[in-house]
Structures are given as structure tokens and as C-alpha cells.
Amino acid sequence: xxGHTDILAGGWIARLPRALxxxxxxxxxxxxxxxxxxxxxxxAGILLARAPISHSATLILLFAAGSVVMRAAGCVVNDMWDRxxxxxxxxxxxxxxxxxxxxxxQAAIFLVLLLAIGLVxxxxxxxxxxxxxxxxLALVALxxxxxxxTSWPQIVLGFTFGWGAPLGYAAASGRLNAAALALYAAMIVxxxxxxxxxAHQDREDDALLGIGSTALLFGRQTRPFLALCYxxxxxxxxxxxxxxxxxxxxxxxxxLPAALLLRQVISLDVDDPARCLALxxxxxxxxxxxAFALLLGRI
Numbered sequence: 011x012x013g014h015t016d017i018l019a020g021g022w023i024a025r026l027p028r029a030l031x032x033x034x035x036x037x038x039x040x041x042x043x044x045x046x047x048x049x050x051x052x053x054a055g056i057l058l059a060r061a062p063i064s065h066s067a068t069l070i071l072l073f074a075a076g077s078v079v080m081r082a083a084g085c086v087v088n089d090m091w092d093r094x095x096x097x098x099x100x101x102x103x104x105x106x107x108x109x110x111x112x113x114x115x116q117a118a119i120f121l122v123l124l125l126a127i128g129l130v131x132x133x134x135x136x137x138x139x140x141x142x143x144x145x146x147l148a149l150v151a152l153x154x155x156x157x158x159x160t161s162w163p164q165i166v167l168g169f170t171f172g173w174g175a176p177l178g179y180a181a182a183s184g185r186l187n188a189a190a191l192a193l194y195a196a197m198i199v200x201x202x203x204x205x206x207x208x209a210h211q212d213r214e215d216d217a218l219l220g221i222g223s224t225a226l227l228f229g230r231q232t233r234p235f236l237a238l239c240y241x242x243x244x245x246x247x248x249x250x251x252x253x254x255x256x257x258x259x260x261x262x263x264x265x266l267p268a269a270l271l272l273r274q275v276i277s278l279d280v281d282d283p284a285r286c287l288a289l290x291x292x293x294x295x296x297x298x299x300x301a302f303a304l305l306l307g308r309i
Contacts, residue, residue, distance in 0.1 A: 048077040054193060060308055167201055233278055
């Protein structure tokens, strides 16, 4: 597994002014999959609420921008916590704080700027959504600590990234209900599964450094654990449809994300970090397939 890295310093990043390149890498703008995966639970929450099309469209644009900004802020917080550990892991040694391309002070200023932009977006939402948005900051701050004290940091990430589901529902409807909470639970177990795949890229380094992860906890038994996570997700999504009284087309359309998730379980190779990364990224299509099912559920 040695030599693997997912940092993409080439492409459009390389065409930025040299002074801006480390900030782009710190924000993970070279890897938009994280912003997608933060956005998709919010998208699902907005679509589940079945608000008027114009209101939903406005919220989708706000959540898309907010996901890029807050994912970047989360990455800055994570890298500030982990800069010493990142230097010792092949996949992360090139990150700007670990490599010394940026100082801690520069990262802190950048973080304040990102949070200020996030606040402007948050203030465009209704009061309940604003409250939920502020509450999410505690999860963002706790996630980097979790890997130091538990073997289940992936479930902490699930609570953090999945928070967009109730947030999106609240922004679209001004309330929370059982359907929104069931959707949140479905997002948590989905993220627990796909981030376990992602963590297999660092399994050997994490073991040497004493960092916990579900990839280490389950090892070569990850496939049945992944199947359990994804089965729980689909069961909860079916419950969402029943509680929210979505049309039968929603339940039928869940076959597509189910097939995409099954493909991940079958093709998982925990000893192939590039394969693990590809399967992790494939969850964007799972989230989009879920959004399509929720749209059909409105019929």
C-alpha cells in the first residue's frame, strides 16, 4: 500500500497563482467528491420536504455553495488537528500544513474567512435551519478528535456529514418530523459504510500510529459489515417512503441505489487502496440516484 496518495496538485490547481495553490489543496478543491458527499444528504432532505419548486431550487443552490465552503472549513480543522500525524502517513504527507507549505496561522485566517462565508449562507435560511447549522459546528470540531479516542470515527463522520438531511428538511419546511429523522439515520449508516471503505487506504499507517478506524476494527470482515450498513440504509429509506407517504415510484426507484451499493460490496478489495478510493467516490452516484427516487416520490 506504500506510495498511495489522493492529492491532485496538477490540473486546474496548477494553473492558479502559486500563492493560492496551497489554500486550494487545503480546502480539497482538487477533490470535489467530499463536497458532493456533504451536499447529497442536504439535497435529499430538501427533496423529501416537497416544498414549492422555486423554494427548493433556491435552497439547493445555497446548500451546494455551503457544502463547498463548509467541507473546506472542515478540512482545515481536520488538518490543523492532524498536521503532525499527516506527516507520517504517505497519503497525507503532502497536505499543505503537514508539508509546511502553509503555517498554522495562515490556516487559521483561512478558516475564519470560510466560516464567515458559511455564516452569510446560513443567515439566508429560516431560524430552525440556522440553529441546526450552528449546532453542526460541534460535530465538525469533534470529528478529528474521535479517531484518537475510538475505533468508530466513521460513525462520528456519519453524524457530521449526514446532518445535512435534517438541516435540508428544516430549511425547506421549517420543521422536523419522523421522516426527516429516518432519513438522517439512513445517511449515518450509509456514511459509516462508505467511509470504512475510504479508511482502508490508511489501514497500515493507522495501525502503526495507534489511530482507530472501522477499517482496522473489521479488517477482512469489512464486506459483511459493509453489507449490513447498506442494508440498514435501504431499510431506513423504505421507512422514509412509508412515513412520508411517498408514491410507489419512490420505492421502485430505490432499486437503482440498491444496485450501486451492491456493486460496492461485491467488488470491494480492502488491499487495493486505489480501488477503495474509486468505490468511495462512486457514492456520489448513489446519492444522486436517491435524489432521483425522491423526485419520483412526489408523483
